[in-house]
Amino acid sequence: MLIIKEIDFKYISMLLYIVRRILQIIPVIIGVTLLLFTLLYVIPEDPARLILQKGATEQALENLRVKMGIDKPLYVQYWRYVKQLARGDLGTSYRYRRSVNSILAEHYPNSIKLAFVAIIIEIIIGIMAGIISAVKKYTFWDTLVTVSTTLAVCVPVFWLGMMLQVIFGLKLGILPMSGMGDGSIRYYILPAIALASVSTAFVARMTRSSMLEVISNDYMTTAYAKGLSNFKVIGKHALKNALIPVVTLIGLDLGALMGGAILTETVFSWPGVGRVIYLAILQRDAPVVIGGTLILVFIFVFMNLIVDILYAWLDPRIRYHKREINV
Amino acid sequence: MKISRKLYLAVVIVCVAALIGLVFFGCKTEEKVGGTMRLYIHEPVSLDPPNSYESEGIQVIRQVWDGLVKYDPETLEVVPAIAESWDISSDGLVYTFKLRKGVKFHSGREVVAGDFVYSWSRVCQAETASYLAYHMEPIVGYDELQAGEGDTLAGLKAIDDYTLEVTLKYPFADFINTLGHVVFYPVAKEDIEEWGDEYAEHVNGTGAFKFVDWKHDQYIELERNDDYYGDNAKLEKVKYVILTDEDTAFREFQAGNLEYCQIPQGKIQSTLDDPELGDLAIIKPLLAIYYFAMNVQIEPFKDNLALREAVNYAIDRQNIVDVISEGVPTPATGFVPPGIPGFRKDAMEYTYNQEMAIQKLEEAGYPGGEGLPTITFGINVGSGHELVAEAMQADLAEIGIDVEIVGMEWGAALDAFKNGEIGFFRLGWIADYPIMDNFLFPLFYSESADNYSGYSNAEVDQMLLDARKTVDEDERIEKYRAVEDKILEDSAFALIYFYGSRRIVQSYVKGFILDSMENYDLSRVWFEKE
Numbered sequence: 001m002l003i004i005k006e007i008d009f010k011y012i013s014m015l016l017y018i019v020r021r022i023l024q025i026i027p028v029i030i031g032v033t034l035l036l037f038t039l040l041y042v043i044p045e046d047p048a049r050l051i052l053q054k055g056a057t058e059q060a061l062e063n064l065r066v067k068m069g070i071d072k073p074l075y076v077q078y079w080r081y082v083k084q085l086a087r088g089d090l091g092t093s094y095r096y097r098r099s100v101n102s103i104l105a106e107h108y109p110n111s112i113k114l115a116f117v118a119i120i121i122e123i124i125i126g127i128m129a130g131i132i133s134a135v136k137k138y139t140f141w142d143t144l145v146t147v148s149t150t151l152a153v154c155v156p157v158f159w160l161g162m163m164l165q166v167i168f169g170l171k172l173g174i175l176p177m178s179g180m181g182d183g184s185i186r187y188y189i190l191p192a193i194a195l196a197s198v199s200t201a202f203v204a205r206m207t208r209s210s211m212l213e214v215i216s217n218d219y220m221t222t223a224y225a226k227g228l229s230n231f232k233v234i235g236k237h238a239l240k241n242a243l244i245p246v247v248t249l250i251g252l253d254l255g256a257l258m259g260g261a262i263l264t265e266t267v268f269s270w271p272g273v274g275r276v277i278y279l280a281i282l283q284r285d286a287p288v289v290i291g292g293t294l295i296l297v298f299i300f301v302f303m304n305l306i307v308d309i310l311y312a313w314l315d316p317r318i319r320y321h322k323r324e325i326n327v
Numbered sequence: 328m329k330i331s332r333k334l335y336l337a338v339v340i341v342c343v344a345a346l347i348g349l350v351f352f353g354c355k356t357e358e359k360v361g362g363t364m365r366l367y368i369h370e371p372v373s374l375d376p377p378n379s380y381e382s383e384g385i386q387v388i389r390q391v392w393d394g395l396v397k398y399d400p401e402t403l404e405v406v407p408a409i410a411e412s413w414d415i416s417s418d419g420l421v422y423t424f425k426l427r428k429g430v431k432f433h434s435g436r437e438v439v440a441g442d443f444v445y446s447w448s449r450v451c452q453a454e455t456a457s458y459l460a461y462h463m464e465p466i467v468g469y470d471e472l473q474a475g476e477g478d479t480l481a482g483l484k485a486i487d488d489y490t491l492e493v494t495l496k497y498p499f500a501d502f503i504n505t506l507g508h509v510v511f512y513p514v515a516k517e518d519i520e521e522w523g524d525e526y527a528e529h530v531n532g533t534g535a536f537k538f539v540d541w542k543h544d545q546y547i548e549l550e551r552n553d554d555y556y557g558d559n560a561k562l563e564k565v566k567y568v569i570l571t572d573e574d575t576a577f578r579e580f581q582a583g584n585l586e587y588c589q590i591p592q593g594k595i596q597s598t599l600d601d602p603e604l605g606d607l608a609i610i611k612p613l614l615a616i617y618y619f620a621m622n623v624q625i626e627p628f629k630d631n632l633a634l635r636e637a638v639n640y641a642i643d644r645q646n647i648v649d650v651i652s653e654g655v656p657t658p659a660t661g662f663v664p665p666g667i668p669g670f671r672k673d674a675m676e677y678t679y680n681q682e683m684a685i686q687k688l689e690e691a692g693y694p695g696g697e698g699l700p701t702i703t704f705g706i707n708v709g710s711g712h713e714l715v716a717e718a719m720q721a722d723l724a725e726i727g728i729d730v731e732i733v734g735m736e737w738g739a740a741l742d743a744f745k746n747g748e749i750g751f752f753r754l755g756w757i758a759d760y761p762i763m764d765n766f767l768f769p770l771f772y773s774e775s776a777d778n779y780s781g782y783s784n785a786e787v788d789q790m791l792l793d794a795r796k797t798v799d800e801d802e803r804i805e806k807y808r809a810v811e812d813k814i815l816e817d818s819a820f821a822l823i824y825f826y827g828s829r830r831i832v833q834s835y836v837k838g839f840i841l842d843s844m845e846n847y848d849l850s851r852v853w854f855e856k857e
Contacts, residue, residue: 045736045738045739046738049738049741049742050737050738051458052458053380053458054380054461054759054769054776054777055459055460055461055462055464055769055776055777056776056777057461057776059470059473059474060456060460060461060473060776063453063454063456063473063475064456064458066453066454066456067454067455067456068456092524095372096372096373097373097378097524097527098524098525098527099524103543106543106544107543107544162574165575165578166578169578169582170578170581170582173582177575177578177579177582177584178570178572178575178576178579179545179546179568179570180545265571266571266572267572267575268575269544269569269570269571269572269575271542271543271544271545275544275571276544282709
């Protein structure tokens with residue numbers, strides 16, 4: 001009876017925590033829209049002027065401003081935007097004259113899919129390399145991992161992307177160099193490798209140092225003393241503890257990758273959202289910039305939440321009622 | 328028995344071989360009428376004619392539509408398309424077009440004169456806020472529609488289904504030459520009513536290829552229109568591959584995944600030297616000019632012709648063309664580029680001449696640059712103009728003129744130029760139509776929206792209006808040449824170069840002609856593959 005209550009409390013406090021975190025999104029959204037709105041309109045650059053390259057008479061500019069909805073004072077525009085947003089409508093792009101919802105709906109899934117493939121590479125290769133170099137400390141394998149992670153961090157993504165294209169696409173002709181094609185996994189390989197390279201190196205390094213720290217603990221000696229196999233000690237006792245900081249890193253990275261990766265998307269012509277937002281910033285296409293950023297905020301907040309929940313699973317000492325007190 | 332068996336076997340072998348041969352032979356001829364042409368573009372802004380103001384959308388639209396007229400790819404002269412013939416009233420104000428019968432939209436409905444009345448009026452309506460409405464400015468009723476009054480251009484009349492009458496506000500003899508522009512293409516009213524803002528993804532044209540699909544940031548697909556009024560295209564399909572990076576596109580071309588592509592900046596010389604790729608490159612001047620403007624209304628250029636001339640003599644154009652732009656452009660010889668009827672290769676007398684420059688600077692009252700304050704030079708950032716500006720800065724420093732380069736965002740730059748905050752700046756102009764007027768009127772007519780340089784010369788204004796009225800083509804060209812000379816006399820502009828094409832097309836693509844506006848007609852293209 002007592003135990004059940006304890007479990008109930010655990011779940012209820014966790015649920016409350018999640019609800020609270022989700023409610024926190026609302027002020028964040030208001031803050032973000034207000035900030036972006038102000039920033040985009042404070043810049044002394046008329047979006048109508050930017051688009052109308054020729055024949056920009058006063059009349060033509062005015063017609064365009066009316067069409068874009070930027071002829072009214074800022075507070076009117078903001079209020080209209082908030083009302084629109086409440087209906088789930090992110091507005092119409094100034095430049096493309098298409099619904100921002102459909103622009104983002106076309107591009108976000110591509111970024112998310114690529115991010116997941118990249119994260120899988122990051123998890124498998126990064127964690128494996130980290131474990132190997134920690135377990136085989138100061139051996140050839142350790143040096144190999146150290147050198148290759150240093151290289152991966154240093155090499156610029158666009159250069160790596162270019163080399164991958166030349167080797168696997170042009171010379172060997174075994175993998176497609178650009179675009180999504182029919183959406184098969186072949187098209188993901190090169191961009192995902194380029195996208196994952198830097199983070200994989202960070203994951204490997206963090207896994208290594210975290211593992212080394214854990215391995216030196218007394219309970220590891222105890223585990224060996226119990227007669228557990230090397231595999232079990234490393235795989236169960238050491239890894240689970242060592243992974244906590246790595247999970248944070250990967251979780252935040254997934255959030256960042258889902259927001260699109262301008263360089264990778266450019267080199268591989270990946271139809272992701274990063275480039276869409278980047279171009280929109282250059283062209284002062286405010287509805288696309290704000291809409292894209294809002295979705296990004298959602299993703300970030302959500303990923304942070306997932307990471308925090310994963311923490312609890314990985315480390316039984318972390319409990320949400322405690323954290324609530326801390327907060 | 329044995330012999331006859333062998334004979335039988337031989338006959339079978341011969342027959343099989345012949346069959347295989349036939350199949351292969353068949354394939355070879357099959358290639359000539361089929362195939363998918365893959366072309367590299369960036370994501371277009373729109374495929375709706377009033378809003379496709381950039382080269383990418385225009386390339387696609389030109390395959391999907393035919394307008395009243397089109398341009399001959401070699402001479403750039405106007406040839407009939409949907410309009411079979413036309414008459415011009417003696418006062419040059421009324422144009423009457425006879426439309427070809429049996430021209431159909433891809434939806435199957437016949438194109439009638441009313442479609443042009445609807446489409447052109449739609450372009451001019453205030454609520455359309457078209458990026459290209461200014462092209463219709465000569466038509467009666469344009470100003471009213473732009474001001475939001477009414478919904479049909481008063482100057483357009485569908486006399487019957489096959490007769491269209493257009494009335495102009497003033498005589499504009501080149502009007503017919505402007506009609507090849509994409510903004511004049513007809514759209515079907517029922518489509519606009521059905522799709523509204525989403526029309527760009529459901530375009531319905533009149534050309535040799537039908538629109539199939541636009542997967543944003545991935546590709547645009549077209550297929551042959553078998554119901555075309557002219558000769559049907561030979562290609563089965565056209566696929567515009569949307570790529571963000573020109574280096575990646577070029578690698579795709581090298582891997583054989585594209586038929587048409589752009590040679591990336593920095594790879595032009597190596598491509599031309601390449602034994603395989605060299606012959607495939609298309610490097611030719613475009614109808615576009617790159618120039619520096621000196622505002623004659625403000626100091627130090629005001630009332631100082633000699634100073635402006637000194638600047639003109641001091642700039643080494645050939646160096647800018649060869650070193651910075653890899654020989655793709657050609658040094659400017661006037662405002663009007665080669666390819667336009669009326670072009671002269673010696674319109675301008677300024678060439679790189681340091682001695683002359685020094686002498687002119689002295690005449691201007693600043694011997695060796697003494698007493699001349701530092702001049703601010705404005706460019707728009709992010710488009711690679713820095714290198715050209717620095718080359719010019721170095722050239723002017725050699726004769727003693729100090730220049731400070733200021734980078735600005737495009738819109739802010741245009742405002743600063745127009746307001747006279749900056750008196751020396753870079754500009755460029757790309758032709759909308761292959762006529763001299765398109766280089767002279769928009770840039771130098773005092774009231775023109777595109778005149779950012781502060782250039783205003785009542786005599787030039789009068790000469791331009793007069794040239795526009797002149798119906799006889801040769802006479803008109805002579806008048807525009809006089810205008811060009813008159814403007815050059817003022818030396819208010821340092822003309823740098825005519826832009827150039829840097830395209831490349833696979834060897835098996837036949838019948839592909841790239842004109843000086845970077846347009847092409849894919850309905851004439853076929854593949855000759857081995």
